[in-house]
Amino acid sequence: MNAIRVRDLRKSYGGRPAVAGVDLDVDTGQVFALLGPNGAGKSTTVEILEGLRRRDAGEVSVLGVDPATAPRSWRSAIGIVQQSATDLAEATVIEAVRHFTGYYPDPRDPDEVVELVGLTSQRAVMAGRLSGGQRRRLDVALGIVGRPRLLFLDEPTTGFDPEARRRFWELVRLLAGEGCTILLTTHYLDEVEALADRLVVIDAGRVVAEGTPATLGGRHQAEAVVRWLAPNGPQAHRTARPAALIRELGEAPELTVTRPSLEDVYLELIGR
Ligand SMILES: Nc1ncnc2c1ncn2[C@@H]1O[C@H](COP(=O)(O)OP(=O)(O)OP(=O)(O)O)[C@@H](O)[C@H]1O
Secondary structure, eight states: OOOEEEEEEEEEETEEEEEEEEEEEEEEEEEEEEEEOOOOOHHHHHHHTTSSSSEEEEEETTTTTTTTGHHHHHHTTEEEEEEOOOTTTBBHHHHHHHHTTTTOOOOOOHHHHHHHTTOGGGGTBBBBGOOOOHHHHHHHHHTTOOOSSSEEEEEEETTTOOHHHHHHHHHHHHHHHHTTTEEEESOOOHHHHHOOOOEEEEETTTEEEEETTTTTTGGGGGGGEEEEEEEEEEEEESSSSHHHHHHOOOOOTTOEEEEOOOOHHHHHHTTO
């Protein structure tokens, strides 16, 4: 069964389409990324899947249920990390996590959750006193405390320092390894490359491309650029068969082979 199945999803605000006919298929256990420029319609799509926003038209099934009419039991199988953080300023980290365990039938141990998101040293700190990145980690903690079967992560690592991001990636891999399906919205293409099994690119409310990080937009078939330092200066040669050229060159100094990055392909897809 697909964890998420969407057909011809539509939503307008005041007559202006924000989502204009989106189809999505996310397999159970996949890490699936939604990419697209600001205002593309990602959050609107995700909020409809989370049951937090009404759609105008289209079919939506999330864990086999229509989120618009989903029962409470469905909600407890879903974890949400939204862009706008929950108001928790008056609780400490561990109190907030403990409080949220009360909403779920089979929650994780609060101390384990705090450790997983790297907030053990801040466990007794008031949420209102956390730094931006630490606050975001607390949001992640609250999203995973209920052991969700499906986790929505909307720009989860905004404000994270590089170490926190790497740690968060490990956490996503751990959750995926436990069989949790993950829908990730992010503007960081390295994050998509590191985590996503599949991705779609949304622009102006429509899916403009889909694939894996390695194959999006025919990236894997694109010509490679081979660079090296020759006695007469730096060389760059574009070729579909880099291995043959490298064999010919032998031990060339400063030899590199590059193909278009995911970012190159993405920017081309959205016409920027
Ligand atoms: N509550 C709202 N009322 C009116 N218009 C809205 C509302 N929410 C979103 N929009 C508009 O709908 C369009 C899609 O917005 P959405 O937040 O879904 O985009 P996004 O892809 O998530 O963007 P970002 O990357 O900036 O988070 C935008 O033009 C936005 O201005």
